[in-house]
Amino acid sequence: MSRTDETAGRGRRPGGPDTRGEILRAARESFAGNGFAGTSLRGVARAAGVDAALVHHYFGGKDELFVEAMALPIDPRQVAATIVGGPRDELGRRIVTVFLGVWESADGQQRMKALLRSMVSSDQVAQLMRDGMTRMIIGPVSETLGVPDARLRVGLVASQLVGIALVRYLLELDPVATTPTAELIDRIAPALQQYLTG
Amino acid sequence: MSRTDETAGRGRRPGGPDTRGEILRAARESFAGNGFAGTSLRGVARAAGVDAALVHHYFGGKDELFVEAMALPIDPRQVAATIVGGPRDELGRRIVTVFLGVWESADGQQRMKALLRSMVSSDQVAQLMRDGMTRMIIGPVSETLGVPDARLRVGLVASQLVGIALVRYLLELDPVATTPTAELIDRIAPALQQYLTG
Numbered sequence: 001m002s003r004t005d006e007t008a009g010r011g012r013r014p015g016g017p018d019t020r021g022e023i024l025r026a027a028r029e030s031f032a033g034n035g036f037a038g039t040s041l042r043g044v045a046r047a048a049g050v051d052a053a054l055v056h057h058y059f060g061g062k063d064e065l066f067v068e069a070m071a072l073p074i075d076p077r078q079v080a081a082t083i084v085g086g087p088r089d090e091l092g093r094r095i096v097t098v099f100l101g102v103w104e105s106a107d108g109q110q111r112m113k114a115l116l117r118s119m120v121s122s123d124q125v126a127q128l129m130r131d132g133m134t135r136m137i138i139g140p141v142s143e144t145l146g147v148p149d150a151r152l153r154v155g156l157v158a159s160q161l162v163g164i165a166l167v168r169y170l171l172e173l174d175p176v177a178t179t180p181t182a183e184l185i186d187r188i189a190p191a192l193q194q195y196l197t198g
Numbered sequence: 199m200s201r202t203d204e205t206a207g208r209g210r211r212p213g214g215p216d217t218r219g220e221i222l223r224a225a226r227e228s229f230a231g232n233g234f235a236g237t238s239l240r241g242v243a244r245a246a247g248v249d250a251a252l253v254h255h256y257f258g259g260k261d262e263l264f265v266e267a268m269a270l271p272i273d274p275r276q277v278a279a280t281i282v283g284g285p286r287d288e289l290g291r292r293i294v295t296v297f298l299g300v301w302e303s304a305d306g307q308q309r310m311k312a313l314l315r316s317m318v319s320s321d322q323v324a325q326l327m328r329d330g331m332t333r334m335i336i337g338p339v340s341e342t343l344g345v346p347d348a349r350l351r352v353g354l355v356a357s358q359l360v361g362i363a364l365v366r367y368l369l370e371l372d373p374v375a376t377t378p379t380a381e382l383i384d385r386i387a388p389a390l391q392q393y394l395t396g
Contacts, residue, residue, distance in 0.1 A: 119369065120318040126369050134371070155365065155374035156385060162369075163361020167353065171317065171324050171360075173332070176353035187354060190396070191389040198388070 020058050023048045027069040032124055036066065036131035066132050070115070073108035076136035083137075084144040092157070092193030093185065095141075099161050100181050103169055113169060116162070133158075145196060156195040164188060218256050221246045225267040230322055234264065234329035264330050268313070271306035274334035281335075282342040290355070290391030293339075294383050297359050301367055302379055311367060314360070331356070343394060354393040362386060 026048035030039040041062060045052040059065040067075050083094050102108040118125040138158065142150035164184070167173050176184075224246035228237040239260060243250040257263040265273050281292050300306040316323040336356065340348035362382070365371045374382075 117318055120315055120364070130369050130371050152373045152377055152385075155371055156362075156389075158371065159361040159365040159374060160358050160389070161361070162364050163357040163359070164354075166318070166360050166364065167357040171328050173328050173353055173356065175350045176357060179350055187350075187393065191354075191358070191392055194389055194392065195385065 019048075019050060019054065023050065023055055023058060023065075024069050027065050031066065031069055031128055035124075036062075036128055036135070039066075041065065063136060070129070070132070071111055072115070073105070073111040074102050076133060077140075080137045080140040083141055088144075088197065089193070090189075091141075091144075091196050092191070093189035095157060095192055096161065096164075096185050096188045099165075100185060103165055104181055109169060112165065116165060116170065153196050157192050160188065160192060160195070217246075217248055217252065221248065221253055221256060221263075222267050225263050229264065229267055229326055233322075234260075234326055234333065237264075239263065261334060268327070268330070269309055270313070271303070271309040272300050274331060275338075278335045278338040281339055286342075286395065287391070288387075289339075289342075289394050290389070291383065291387035293355060293390055294359065294362075294386045297363075298379050298383060301363055307367060310363065314363060314368065351394050355390045358386065358390060358393070 023044060027039070027044045030044050030047060034043075039062065041055045041059075042052045044065065045055045048055075055065070059068060063077060064075075079098055082098050083091065086094055103112055115125075115129065119129050120126070138151065138154050142154045145153060147153070164176070168176050168184075171177075221242060225237070225242045228242050228245060232241075237260065239253045239257075240250045242263065243253045246253075253263070257266060261275065262273075277296055280296050281289065284292055301310055313323075313327070317327050318324070336349065336352050340352045343351060345351070362374070366374050366382075369375075
């Protein structure tokens with residue numbers, strides 16, 4: 001039972017010491033129960049028993065709230081910016097470099113593992129991550145490509161990334177698990193580039 | 199509690215109507231508890247309370263027992279034979295065609311989904327599948343390649359296959375989820391071929 005339920009119906013309260021945490025709990029519940037599109041800052045504020053302005057104050061917007069609520073190790077919009085801001089013929093390399101960079105950090109790996117596990121075991125989390133990633137990464141990268149089949153191309157890239165994460169960090173299949181990151185990047189980048197612009 | 203425990207210590211019995219099922223239950227327990235290498239036909243027979251000759255009679259060998267116990271939708275050795283038996287420059291295409299063929303059949307998809315989910319949620323199943331697949335598919339295909347880094351190349355192929363299965367069938371990310379199989383094969387085959395012989 002979360003704090004959300006205890007405070008529901010008691011009217012709006014000003015920001016207290018754990019107001020931020022209560023908003024996050026309410027956000028997680030709403031994202032899980034209503035999905036990305038079905039979650040609003042106003043609704044989260046109401047569930048947390050605070051004013052909507054306070055949610056804006058702490059998190060800015062729904063994207064930021066999503067990133068914090070899902071405990072993502074890196075802001076997907078920052079990922080998207082890194083990817084699209086550079087030469088087109090090195091898109092594949094930038095993508096796999098950023099992605100493996102997150103997984104190679106101890107904290108990032110732990111969070112990404114947890115996320116991957118919940119995506120696979122829960123249809124709700126799968127849908128949520130699919131919607132959030134589509135909106136914050138796949139969409140912007142597809143627009144950069146600017147071709148009619150861009151979303152399929154970027155989707156194939158996503159499949160290779162999810163696959164390498166699973167085989168390297170979860171299944172720990174050798175020698176994929178023990179190959180230095182730089183060599184992995186050298187091998188995977190051309191395949192991604194082929195998907196994107198081949 | 200399985201039948202194994204009930205019958206343990208009562209000595210060997212001749213084959214009864216569900217002897218095959220009892221051997222399979224004992225095999226599943228042994229594979230899960232002791233891994234692939236730690237499982238022997240003799241040990242499984244003992245746990246099932248039957249003679250080792252009976253296990254041979256029903257299943258032939260440990261590989262066959264593994265395939266049946268894990269409810270694999272297709273025999274990995276048959277997969278390996280299909281892959282290695284053909285032109286080298288079409289290896290990538292044969293691999294993705296066989297793989298998606300299994301996933302596109304209703305029964306195959308159900309079993310593969312269950313398997314993928316348990317691999318991700320259980321380290322035991324992950325290790326077991328890793329060992330079994332290495333022995334029955336990755337090993338033979340790597341030998342066919344006959345280059346020093348063959349296992350890494352085949353591992354990268356495995357990562358793309360696991361990834362496309364996850365994104366297409368579990369996450370159902372559009373348009374990867376809705377693209378006709380033939381088009382997916384056309385797009386993925388060159389990437390796999392690049393991993394293998396590029």
